[in-house]
Amino acid sequence: MQIPVKLIGNVASPYTRKMIAYLRYKRIPYEVIWGQPEEVLKNMNIEAPKPVLLPVFLFEREGQLKAECDSTPIIREFEEKYSARSVLPNDPALNFINYVLEDFGDEWCTKYMFHYRWYFQEDADNAGTILPLGINSNLNDEELKFFKDVFAKRQIDRLWVVGSNDDTAEFIDKSYRNVLKIFENHFKLSPFLLGNTPSSCDFAIYGQFTQLVGFDPTPRRIAHEISPRTIAWVNTLDDRGGLDFQENNNRLEDISESIHELFKELSISYVPTMIENSNAHRQGKDQWEVALKDNTWKQKTFPYQAKCLNWIREEFSLLNHGDKERVLAFLTSNNCQSLIEES
Ligand SMILES: N[C@@H](CCC(=O)N[C@@H](CS)C(=O)NCC(=O)O)C(=O)O
Incomplete structure (x- = not known):
């Protein structure tokens, strides 16, 4: 059995959606963790990439899990490894x-x-x-209000x-x-x-x-x-x-x-x-x-x-x-x- 590709993402992240749809089309098994990469990586004791962008892939490199971002080169790497159902035109x-x-x-x-x-x-x-609910749907109303203000302010700025x-x-x-x-x-x-x-x-x-x-x-x-x-x-x-x-x-x-x-x-x-x-x-x-x-x-x-x-x-x-x-x-x-x- 193929070992699933692991990634951390968010449904509201366009690049996460790009990569999940790609993996499905390619029929590459995957496991997605919906969460904040910094937190997930800390719990897994894996060094965060710089900068941290969504999605973060966890690739096995030299026997260790390494966190990597950047969908475009990652697709090219997958295309080398999984050549069936290519997404690159032949011409x-x-x-x-x-x-x-x-x-x-x-x-x-x-x-x-x-x-x-x-x-x-x-x-x-x-x-x-x-x-914020996409990261944790169990937030209580007070926490939700707090995260809503923090997120909105940060992104509007x-x-x-x-x-x-x-x-x-x-x-x-x-x-x-x-x-x-x-x-x-x-x-x-x-x-x-x-x-x-x-x-x-x-x-x-x-x-x-x-x-x-x-x-x-x-x-x-x-x-x-x-x-x-x-x-x-x-x-x-x-x-x-x-x-x-x-x-x-x-x-x-x-x-x-x-x-x-x-x-x-x-x-x-x-x-x-x-x-x-x-x-x-x-x-x-x-x-x-x-x-x-x-x-x-x-x-x-x-x-x-x-x-x-x-x-x-x-x-x-x-x-x-x-x-x-x-x-x-x-x-x-x-x-x-x-x-x-x-x-
Ligand atoms: N070039 C990257 C871009 C990924 C990216 O910009 N992701 C956004 C979310 S969809 C992000 O994490 N932005 C950083 C932030 O919002 O702090 C890729 O193709 O994967």
Whole structure:
């Protein structure tokens, strides 16, 4: 019997949901501990990773359990170990586009998630109550009130970190609605983002959308208004262990028009912000701003996202010359070429 993969997570954590849905699709046995990683790790006498992010995986390394975070490289490690039911398209150029979309899910869609969760009172109130109960449903009312205040205050103070503020709220909302419209068209023709079976980018974007369509009231209402097909994609991707596997042999050139549309959305949101953040990080600035369509985006420098952009460029550098040309043609046609060009 296979030893189950162990992880610590929270149902309200998009990256936890990304990884659990991935493990189910792959039919990899797992054991999830719903809890606060610091506490769980302390009880297990395992050193906490730095920083502690959800989910935390417990991997056996050299005979000892080691706590590790970061879903994107962890998926790549699983793909090596469990090669059946691959979530990486076979065409290297399409696989690169999958990598970019996975990062878009993790690093841009998370701005929708964090913004809607804490910006409006109704949503903050919902999250403040449900989040602590997700860690311990037995809290008494007094404890719940205490944790609600602590959580809500901490997260509302951190909205600035992801770039959610009065100046960017409208832009975030427009971008979210735009992505929903693109998805609605896309899912009329294709069950998943890049083919007939899910790719790792499906799981990343799904993770954020589990919250947007299933946890927070404002984005849930918007999603139901604009894209019932996105709701269905989220609900079913939760457990696709029963889906028959088909190799994803699609070529980048065969990709649907809606994915081109999605990259046009990236070109005015995710791409310029990733680049400006990385420039600010290189120049040692602790905050930055960039003019986006009709809005100025302002946020704190996020070193992790500078690392993500480097990883994207590293992935690109691993392609052969012909595949690089194909990717560049795709990105250029959607105005995203700066993602792989040093500025
Ligand atoms: N890049 C990481 C990001 C994980 C992440 O940011 N998790 C969030 C929760 S969903 C977190 O733990 N944030 C830290 C905090 O809220 O203190 C991954 O892909 O796993």
